[in-house]
Structure formats: C-alpha cells, structure tokens
Amino acid sequence: MKAILIEKPEEKQIVSLQDVPDAQLPEGDVLVDVAYSTMNYKDALAITGASPVVRRFPMVPGIDFSGTVAESSHPDFKPGDRVMLNGWGVGETHWGGLAERARVKGDWLIPLPAAIDPRQAAAIGTAGYTAMLCVMALERQGVTPDKGEIVVSGAAGGVGSVATALLAAGGYEVVAVTGRPAETEYLRGLGAASVIDRTELTGKTRALARERWASGIDVAGSTVLANMLSMIKYGGAVASCGLAAGMDLPASVAPFILRGVTLAGVDSVMCPKPDRLEAWSRLARDLDLGKLEEMITEVPFAEVIDTARQFLDGAVRGRIVVPISA
Incomplete structure (x- = not known):
C-alpha cells in the first residue's frame, strides 16, 4: 500500500x-x-x-x-x-x-451518518467535530443567541471555519478573528457578522478589559485566549480547544471571580464515544454542507x-x- x-x-x-x-x-x-x-x-x-x-x-x-x-x-x-x-x-x-x-x-x-458521504466526513474531520464539541460546551454553559456576540479566533482555519458556519446557522452573531484580512469575504460567506484583526487579541494582556462579547471559541491559547477571557461579558463562557499561539496562558483570575466567566476545555482526541456520536449527529443535522464545500x-x-x-x-x-x- x-x-x-x-x-x-x-x-x-x-x-x-x-x-x-x-x-x-x-x-x-x-x-x-x-x-x-x-x-x-x-x-x-x-x-x-x-x-x-x-x-x-x-x-x-x-x-x-x-x-x-x-x-x-x-x-x-x-x-x-x-x-x-x-x-x-x-x-x-x-x-x-x-x-x-x-x-x-x-x-x-x-x-x-447517512446524510454525510466519505468526502464530507473527511472535510469535517477532527476540526469540524472539535468545533461542534465547542458549540456543545457553550450550550451546556447556557450560551444562547440572545446573549450577544460570540467571538471565534483562528476563524479562517479548520476549527474556526466550521465553528463560524455552525454558530451562524444557529442564529448566533459571530465575530470572526483572523490575521489574514484577505479572508474577510470568505468568513462573511460562512456567516460571520463581522471580522476583526487578530492584533486586537495579541497585545499586552490586562486582568480585565472592556466587556465586548457574550462568549467565545478559541483555537490559539496563550495571549489570544488571555485577552479573549478579559473581554467576555459577565456570566459568559469560552471554549478552548487549541494552542496554535502557544501553550501558556498569561491571564488573571479576575474574569472568573469578578465576572463569573467559565473556561471550558474541549478535548477531541480521547473524547468518549457517546459525545462523539452526539457531535456527529448534530453535524449531520446542523452543518450546511454547501458552506462546508x-x-x-x-x-x-x-x-x-x-x-x-x-x-x-x-x-x-x-x-x-x-x-x-x-
């Protein structure tokens, strides 16, 4: 072979x-x-x-x-x-x-799943399945479309692209973060309501910054995640699933103890089979395969x-x- x-x-x-x-x-x-x-x-x-x-x-x-x-x-x-x-x-x-x-x-x-062919299954892959696990994690924290905007880092990548499409299809207002301005139209095509430059999340971290978003999905870790947490509104949540920017987290406990923010870790590698089956069932139902293409x-x-x-x-x-x- x-x-x-x-x-x-x-x-x-x-x-x-x-x-x-x-x-x-x-x-x-x-x-x-x-x-x-x-x-x-x-x-x-x-x-x-x-x-x-x-x-x-x-x-x-x-x-x-x-x-x-x-x-x-x-x-x-x-x-x-x-x-x-x-x-x-x-x-x-x-x-x-x-x-x-x-x-x-x-x-x-x-x-x-019957609704997904082998090419589509591969296209969704670990990235798309992880994106759905992140959406499910936020839902468990009570995140709903009426709570406000959801910020997604690395939005032009695999996890971010699928997360953006899933959230937009679910009625959420998605703020897509990217370091590639040329991808703006691509992200808007997936359903992003707005697109911001990654530099807004890569500057010096603060214990607390101005509240901007109801919740978030982060694939980067490090300074990006720390800044995102500092800008989440009271009672919000962030699903963390990646470390593209680094494994460190130069953050403060302030968002957790002063704003009640939840940081939900998402692992796709050893995720139990029942959660995998639920995620794939949701993907077959909720993901626009035209957007996937x-x-x-x-x-x-x-x-x-x-x-x-x-x-x-x-x-x-x-x-x-x-x-x-x-």
Whole structure:
C-alpha cells in the first residue's frame, strides 16, 4: 500500500511517500480501505517535526480518515460498512489515515451518518467535530443567541471555519478573528457578522478589559485566549480547544471571580464515544454542507508533505482533504 511514512533512524526524522507492505500495519480488529484523509495542524506538526507529536517510529500520520471496512472481527462492524475515525492517538502512537489502508480498534470507529458521504466526513474531520464539541460546551454553559456576540479566533482555519458556519446557522452573531484580512469575504460567506484583526487579541494582556462579547471559541491559547477571557461579558463562557499561539496562558483570575466567566476545555482526541456520536449527529443535522464545500481544498496524496509546511506558515484556509483511494 502507498503511505506517508515518518521514520527517525537517528536524530533527524525522514518523511516520504512510499510503498509499505500490508504486513507492517499495526494490530487492530478492523481493516479499513481508506477513501479520504485530511491535513490538520497536528498532522503538519508531525510531518514537519516542528513539535514532537509522533511518539513511535515509524509512523503513518493522519488523525482523520473515512472509508469502507474491508475486514472485521469487531461485533459492531462488517465488510462494506462506511466508517470514519478521528483522534484516539492515530498518527501519534498508532498508524493513521494518510495511507491506502488502516488497521485500528473497532471501538475507535464511528459509523458514517447517512446524510454525510466519505468526502464530507473527511472535510469535517477532527476540526469540524472539535468545533461542534465547542458549540456543545457553550450550550451546556447556557450560551444562547440572545446573549450577544460570540467571538471565534483562528476563524479562517479548520476549527474556526466550521465553528463560524455552525454558530451562524444557529442564529448566533459571530465575530470572526483572523490575521489574514484577505479572508474577510470568505468568513462573511460562512456567516460571520463581522471580522476583526487578530492584533486586537495579541497585545499586552490586562486582568480585565472592556466587556465586548457574550462568549467565545478559541483555537490559539496563550495571549489570544488571555485577552479573549478579559473581554467576555459577565456570566459568559469560552471554549478552548487549541494552542496554535502557544501553550501558556498569561491571564488573571479576575474574569472568573469578578465576572463569573467559565473556561471550558474541549478535548477531541480521547473524547468518549457517546459525545462523539452526539457531535456527529448534530453535524449531520446542523452543518450546511454547501458552506462546508466552500471550506474544502483538495490536495493530492503526493503533495501532502509540501502542504504541511504551508500549513505551519499560516497559508492554509478551511479544510484540506486528501483523496486516497476514492
């Protein structure tokens, strides 16, 4: 089978597209013929070696894939079933989806919703599923459209694009944050009511700033998240799901104890299966697939490695879909 393989014979890792014997596939009770995979920020980190994402070598990256079951000894799946996978450490500790076949634990797989085809499932991927988890987290904190504007950082990226579309479709007034002014029309097309420059959230942090937004979704962390928290209105909430700007949080406790703001952490990798099923059910119901199509850029399998470098340069919009054997 063809696969992107990350090897580390010495100190420096080597990444290449090569033919790999099926016998090298890791253990698992379901073998999937992969139709589509994706490129996410974590995949870009793994492929470039910019961060120690990969913890076992050799490794096939790709934290998402969709496809058809070829063989199964798992009671929930049979050959011919359409399935998808997001997270669970694939592409980090277990071979992932940037290959023509994947062997995984059946407990990690989700049946493809009838309303979503394999290409759309890959386009949504971990990014879109994470965006829905963020929306659900805010809903649990009582966030509703009548409370006021919702700010979304990294809005032109994968999570941000889907979050913007979902929130707008749900009647929320979305303030999209981006460091790329050229993406303004794209974001308005997804439903953003307004677009602001990222510099409004990257300056020196204050314990409390002027109240601006009812709630927020943040993919950046660090100063961006700290500034966002300082500007959330009384009783609001922020769903945090990323660290593109850094893992630190130079914030104060003031928003939490003086304005009753809630910081809700969102993890997609090890998220329990019931929450995954709920998120995907909501995506099948609530996501405008026409808007999803506007987010998609297809990248040939052979160009994945080069695209990873562009990803880290902030030059990628929306969702990157990689046709494998579709």
